[in-house]
Each structure stands twice: as structure tokens, then as C-alpha cells.
Amino acid sequence: MSRTVSSWILSSARSSTVLQGKGRWYSICIPNRNKIKWKLVFSKTSPHPAGSCSLDRTFSLPKAFRHTSTEEEHFSFQLSPTQINAILRAGELSHKTLGLNGKNANSVLRFESNQLASNSPIEDRRSAATCLQTAGMMFGVFDGHAGAACAQAVSERLLHYIAVSLMSRQRLEEIELAAEAMKPVRPILQWHRHPNDVEYHEIASQYFENLRVYWQHLLDLDTELGFSLEEAMICAFKRLDSDISLEVQAPQESALMRNIALQVAFSGATACVAHIDGVHLHVANTGDCRAVLGVREEDGTWSTLPLTRDHNAYDEFEIRRLKREHPRSEEKTLFVNDRLLGILMPSRAFGDVQLKWSKELQHSILENSCDVEALNIYQYVPPNYHTPPYLTAEPEVTYHKLRSKDKFLVIASDGLWEMLSNEKVVKLVAGHLTELNVQKPPLTFKKPVNLGYMHNLLLQRKGKGLASLDQNIATHLIRHAIGSNEYGEVDPEKLAAMLALPEDLARMYRDDITVTVVYFNSETIED
Numbered sequence: 001m002s003r004t005v006s007s008w009i010l011s012s013a014r015s016s017t018v019l020q021g022k023g024r025w026y027s028i029c030i031p032n033r034n035k036i037k038w039k040l041v042f043s044k045t046s047p048h049p050a051g052s053c054s055l056d057r058t059f060s061l062p063k064a065f066r067h068t069s070t071e072e073e074h075f076s077f078q079l080s081p082t083q084i085n086a087i088l089r090a091g092e093l094s095h096k097t098l099g100l101n102g103k104n105a106n107s108v109l110r111f112e113s114n115q116l117a118s119n120s121p122i123e124d125r126r127s128a129a130t131c132l133q134t135a136g137m138m139f140g141v142f143d144g145h146a147g148a149a150c151a152q153a154v155s156e157r158l159l160h161y162i163a164v165s166l167m168s169r170q171r172l173e174e175i176e177l178a179a180e181a182m183k184p185v186r187p188i189l190q191w192h193r194h195p196n197d198v199e200y201h202e203i204a205s206q207y208f209e210n211l212r213v214y215w216q217h218l219l220d221l222d223t224e225l226g227f228s229l230e231e232a233m234i235c236a237f238k239r240l241d242s243d244i245s246l247e248v249q250a251p252q253e254s255a256l257m258r259n260i261a262l263q264v265a266f267s268g269a270t271a272c273v274a275h276i277d278g279v280h281l282h283v284a285n286t287g288d289c290r291a292v293l294g295v296r297e298e299d300g301t302w303s304t305l306p307l308t309r310d311h312n313a314y315d316e317f318e319i320r321r322l323k324r325e326h327p328r329s330e331e332k333t334l335f336v337n338d339r340l341l342g343i344l345m346p347s348r349a350f351g352d353v354q355l356k357w358s359k360e361l362q363h364s365i366l367e368n369s370c371d372v373e374a375l376n377i378y379q380y381v382p383p384n385y386h387t388p389p390y391l392t393a394e395p396e397v398t399y400h401k402l403r404s405k406d407k408f409l410v411i412a413s414d415g416l417w418e419m420l421s422n423e424k425v426v427k428l429v430a431g432h433l434t435e436l437n438v439q440k441p442p443l444t445f446k447k448p449v450n451l452g453y454m455h456n457l458l459l460q461r462k463g464k465g466l467a468s469l470d471q472n473i474a475t476h477l478i479r480h481a482i483g484s485n486e487y488g489e490v491d492p493e494k495l496a497a498m499l500a501l502p503e504d505l506a507r508m509y510r511d512d513i514t515v516t517v518v519y520f521n522s523e524t525i526e527d
Contacts, residue, residue, distance in 0.1 A: 136277030
């Protein structure tokens with residue numbers, strides 16, 4: 001990004017209309033197949049009025065690096081390489097899988113993850129966990145909209161619902177007996193979290209009780225065989241979405257819990273979750289997050305295997321599904337400006353009860369609530385809202401039997417895929433793997449070894465560009481997503497400008513990005 005472009009971004013932002021008073025302008029992107037149009041929508045409330053319950057508590061970029069507004073007196077797009085790396089690497093997470101003997105007998109070798117905010121605070125979430133009472137590992141990416149509340153709740157709860165759905169009747173009976181006797185329940189998952197990942201501690205007890213109601217329901221089914229993995233994932237997605245809807249309709253113990261339930265239900269989230277057990281890979285997807293497999297062919301070339309479909313107005317299967325579920329008279333109004341009812345890009349999501357409930361139920365819940373405007377919740381019924389629900393959280397589940405040539409899985413929110421194609425992402429991960437393997441020759445020592453000799457060796461390695469390589473592959477992908485020029489190379493000036501974009505402008509140029517890359521153990525898979 002040249003200085004001319006940087007200056008244009010700044011001047012165009014500063015010359016835009018600014019409303020006086022307490023109101024705020026929000027930019028809402030309405031994509032078209034040929035171009036992008038922008039609408040301005042006015043909100044009458046301040047971001048977080050006094051006494052309101054704000055749920056967006058995840059880490060944000062250091063304020064020293066990110067401006068809050070283009071109106072700042074000393075606004076600048078200039079960031080040092082150190083600042084750029086600090087921003088890009090703030091959300092890095094990695095985990096290597098090891099067995100009891102220190103060796104890896106798991107089909108998952110390791111995973112690396114990262115996220116970068118555009119919204120302030122970020123609305124994306126991620127999850128990774130090892131199943132303790134069933135087999136396998138799970139990885140999830142969740143893209144929130146209209147706030148982070150729904151994505152936060154789903155990221156905390158969905159993997160538990162899937163794990164419970166997979167448990168044997170005997171295990172379910174054991175944890176129910178423990179809960180009934182008020183004894184500690186054996187952990188179901190071992191979480192792999194970033195230190196800044198947050199939890200809803202205030203409502204954890206209610207979430208546990210509703211999970212318990214779910215496993216009691218599974219016990220009442222009186223089936224010995226249990227669910228297949230595909231059935232378990234579908235059932236878990238649908239049950240959690242149902243619980244989100246019911247929790248906001250039920251009486252709550254406190255105003256805080258009531259506010260959380262409201263914000264979760266009236267915001268939304270798409271979700272993509274992978275369950276990996278040995279050679280068995282299942283991916284459940286609701287919305288427009290995406291999972292892509294990187295495959296190394298016998299001739300050394302790399303190919304791409306998509307494991308999800310984007311559920312939106314561009315997908316013919318989704319268009320046909322919605323047309324089947326609603327009267328023919330609504331065919332022309334289901335999608336307006338490539339959005340569901342002219343409002344939502346994804347056609348499947350958690351939460352978003354405005355597109356699932358009847359008008360009467362929405363009115364009843366909001367009318368009997370406290371100051372919903374303080375929670376940034378508004379009742380808006382779109383035109384042609386006749387036969388709800390228009391939205392579902394039911395996932396599409398894909399099964400793939402892993403082969404030794406399947407090297408990695410990339411799960412990411414649409415913020416990455418809007419910038420990079422499936423093929424480009426696989427190429428970048430493959431190239432990163434090669435660089436890490438080839439560019440790290442072992443240090444050869446001449447005896448006797450002294451500090452000066454070691455220092456020179458390290459300087460030689462640094463001179464070959466090894467020190468500048470992102471160790472975390474998710475960071476490498478994010479760097480290329482926002483900083484690549486037309487030749488596919490990272491332009492340092494463009495990267496700095498994209499990272500320095502202030503909060504009132506960033507969303508116009510990039511979305512929140514969350515990436516998790518899972519590397520497979522080829523030897524274990526082959527055996």
C-alpha cells in the first residue's frame with residue numbers, strides 16, 4: 001500500500017459525515033457479486049451506557065498500536081516491525097500432542113492458532129479440546145455478528161454438548177449419579193486455551209445445569225447403541241441452539257444472567273467444528289466458516305480438499321433448501337441484496353432469534369425486559385417476515401478418512417477466506433512447512449565452543465532470514481491475508497497500514513480473522 005493509498009484512506013475517512021451528539025454511525029457491508037456497497041446505519045445509543053452489561057471482554061490490541069479514530073491529531077499509518085509482530089502474534093496459541101511415554105501415537109501431531117481483531121473488541125472465538133471420557137480431539141472456530149455474546153457462549157458450550165452426545169450410557173449414568181449426589185463430576189474435556197481467552201464465570205452454573213438436562217434427556221432415550229458421530233454433532237448443534245432460545249424465555253436468578261441470556265440470543269454466530277479420532281475426521285459446519293484439507297500428492301505437488309460449503313446466498317443448495325421450507329409467494333423475498341431477508345449473510349447460525357421467533361414472541365420478551373437499548377438490542381422485524389423460522393443452526397457434517405498424504409487441516413472464519421483462496425492458503429501452509437524443515441540446518445560446532453563462536457553462528461542463521469519467519473503458521477496466514485500485494489508477496493507498508501487502521505475504519509477494509517491449523521501425524525495414520 002503506497003503512501004498515496006494510505007493518505008486516501010485517511011482523507012476519505014476524515015471527510016465523511018459526522019453526526020453530532022450521542023449517536024454513532026455503523027458501516028454495514030452489503031456485498032454484491034460485482035461490487036461492494038456500503039450503508040450507514042445510525043444507532044441512538046452510546047457503546048456501553050452506565051449500568052449496562054458488556055460481554056466483550058476478550059483481549060484487544062494494545063492501544064499504543066491501534067488508533068481509536070481517524071480524528072486523532074497525530075494519526076499515522078507507520079508501525080515499526082516490532083510493533084507489527086507484537087500485534088500479529090498477540091493471540092498465538094500452539095499445542096503439541098504427546099502420549100504418556102512422551103511419544104505421539106495420536107493422529108494429531110500439533111495445532112497452531114491465532115486471531116486478529118477488526119471489530120473492537122473482536123467478535124470471533126475459537127476452541128480446542130481433548131476428549132477425556134470419549135476418544136478424539138475437537139477444534140472449533142466461531143464467527144460472531146451483532147456482538148460477541150453468542151460466539152462466546154457457543155465456544156464455551158458446544159464442544160461439551162458434542163462430547164456428552166458421544167458418551168456411552170454407562171458414562172452418562174456415572175456423571176448423573178455424581179451430580180445427583182453433589183459430588184465432583186469427572187472432567188469431560190481438557191481445554192487448550194490462550195491465556196486471554198475468557199469464560200462466562202457468572203453463568204457457568206446455569207450452563208452446567210442445562211448440559212445436565214441434556215444428558216438426562218439422552219438417558220431417557222433408553223438406547224444402548226447411542227449416536228453415530230454425525231448424529232451426535234447434529235444433535236449437539238441443534239440442542240445448544242434450542243437451549244440458547246429457551247434460556248432467554250425462562251426466569252433468571254439475576255439481572256446480570258438475564259442480560260447475558262438476552263445478548264446471547266439476540267446476537268449470532270456461525271460455527272465450524274472438527275472432531276478427529278484416529279483416521280476418522282468429521283467436520284460439522286453451520287454458516288460461512290470454512291475447513292480445508294491440505295494434501296501432498298505422490299509427485300510432491302499439493303492439492304486442496306474443501307470439507308465445508310459456505311451457507312449463504314451464493315450457495316444453490318441453500319437457496320433451494322429455503323425455498324422448500326417457505327411458501328412460493330416468498331421466493332423473491334428470501335434473499336435481498338444477497339442476504340437472508342436483506343439482513344444476514346449466512347443462512348445458518350446460532351442465536352439470531354430475530355429470524356427464528358414469531359413477531360409476538362420477540363415483542364413479548366423485549367417488552368418484559370429491562371433497558372434492552374442499553375444492551376444494544378433492538379426489535380426490528382424485516383419486511384416480508386411471514387413464516388419463521390428462516391434460520392437454522394443445524395450443521396452439515398462431512399466425513400473424511402485420513403490418509404498419510406493428508407498433512408494438515410485449516411479451519412478459519414470468513415475473514416481469512418475473503419482475502420485468500422483455498423488454494424492460496426494450502427500453498428502458504430505447505431511453503432511454510434518446507435521453509436521450517438529446510439531453513440533450519442543443525443548448528444555444527446567446532447571445538448572448543450565459546451560464546452563468540454555461538455554468537456556468530458546465530459548471526460549467520462539470522463542473516464539467512466530464519467529469525468523473521470513466523471513460527472506460528474496461523475500468524476503467517478494472517479500476515480499474508482492483510483498484507484499481500486497483487487503479486488502475492490507481503491508489502492510491509494500495506495501490512496502496517498492495515499494494522500494501524502483505527503476502530504472506526506478497520507471493519508470497512510477487513511473482518512475479524514481466526515485461524516486454526518491442525519497438523520496430522522502421517523506415520524500414525526499410515527500404521
